[in-house]
Amino acid sequence: MPRRAPATKPDAIEFLGMISRPKVDVYVGPTEKHYNLPKLLLCHYSDFFDTCFNGGFMETSTQKLYLPDDNIDDFEILLEFMLRGTTPGNIKLTETGGAAVRRCIDFVKYADQYNIPEAAEVVYEPLKEALKFQYKDGKPTKMTAKLGKRIPRIAPSDVELIFRVMPAGSKLRTLAAQGALSYHGMQAGFEKQEREVDGFAAEMLLQIRASIKSEFRWTDPISGAERK
Numbered sequence: 403m404p405r406r407a408p409a410t411k412p413d414a415i416e417f418l419g420m421i422s423r424p425k426v427d428v429y430v431g432p433t434e435k436h437y438n439l440p441k442l443l444l445c446h447y448s449d450f451f452d453t454c455f456n457g458g459f460m461e462t463s464t465q466k467l468y469l470p471d472d473n474i475d476d477f478e479i480l481l482e483f484m485l486r487g488t489t490p491g492n493i494k495l496t497e498t499g500g501a502a503v504r505r506c507i508d509f510v511k512y513a514d515q516y517n518i519p520e521a522a523e524v525v526y527e528p529l530k531e532a533l534k535f536q537y538k539d540g541k542p543t544k545m546t547a548k549l550g551k552r553i554p555r556i557a558p559s560d561v562e563l564i565f566r567v568m569p570a571g572s573k574l575r576t577l578a579a580q581g582a583l584s585y586h587g588m589q590a591g592f593e594k595q596e597r598e599v600d601g602f603a604a605e606m607l608l609q610i611r612a613s614i615k616s617e618f619r620w621t622d623p624i625s626g627a628e629r630k
Contacts, residue, residue: 408519408569411487420446425454431474437481447463447484448516452501476512483521485594493524495532495551500554502532507560510574516568526573534579556581561595565602579605 412420420442428437428444454461458567461467469477475494483489497505506525513522556578559614564578569581583606584594622629 403526407625408517412443417443421423424465429466429468429470430472430477432469433474434470437473438441439481442485443452447518450516473512476509478625479509479524480513480516480518480521483518484522489521489524491524492527495533502535503554503556503560506532507563510567512564514563518588519567519569522568523574524573526577527582528555529574533577533584555585558595559594561592561602565595565599570601575601575605578602579609581610582606 421440423440424501425438427442428439429435430437441451441455445455451467452465453459455465456462462550464486479489479493486505493506495502495505506529509525510522511521533554533556561578561582564572565575569572579602582595586592588610592602592606596606617630619628619630621627
């Protein structure tokens with residue numbers, strides 16, 4: 403079954419109706435932290451919860467759901483978005499550099515798992531800072547060589563994820579293109595994504611044009627002449 407489009411924010415009357423209706427019990431993480439939550443609100447925002455509580459599974463009869471593999475902090479970001487229509491300013495990270503990039507990308511996957519992509523915007527600033535980790539005053543530091551494969555970077559698979567999950571106009575899409583350009587420069591590296599990922603080539607072009615600050619020569623595709 404195809405996933406439904408992300409839900410719109412309910413108006414005040416709809417919201418009051420949702421939170422006043424029956425509650426369900428959700429237990430999160432290995433410690434099974436307990437939340438008693440409005441069922442209609444969860445099901446409004448996420449087809450995952452709708453399937454669990456209305457789809458004829460065990461959770462439908464018990465109205466209880468266990469999510470032992472979920473991170474409590476991550477779940478609470480989704481919960482705040484559903485309850486308030488917004489999220490905390492930024493996701494809190496203990497990781498740095500490449501590990502921080504992966505943590506941010508993992509949260510995008512997590513938000514997508516519950517079909518609440520808007521909540522993934524909380525990773526924008528931490529991801530941007532993580533991608534700057536090996537730079538000082540705009541130049542790579544000596545730690546870059548030491549980092550090796552752990553160097554902070556946007557991978558092709560990250561581009562595919564972000565452009566699939568996030569809507570057009572999302573600043574995470576822009577950041578993904580900026581990260582690709584920063585890591586590879588004008589060289590090849592994301593040709594497959596430029597061909598196949600809807601919106602990525604256009605975003606890359608915008609970022610390349612925005613990055614040009616001085617004289618730039620190019621070859622006219624019609625005449626073959628070099629031009630400025």
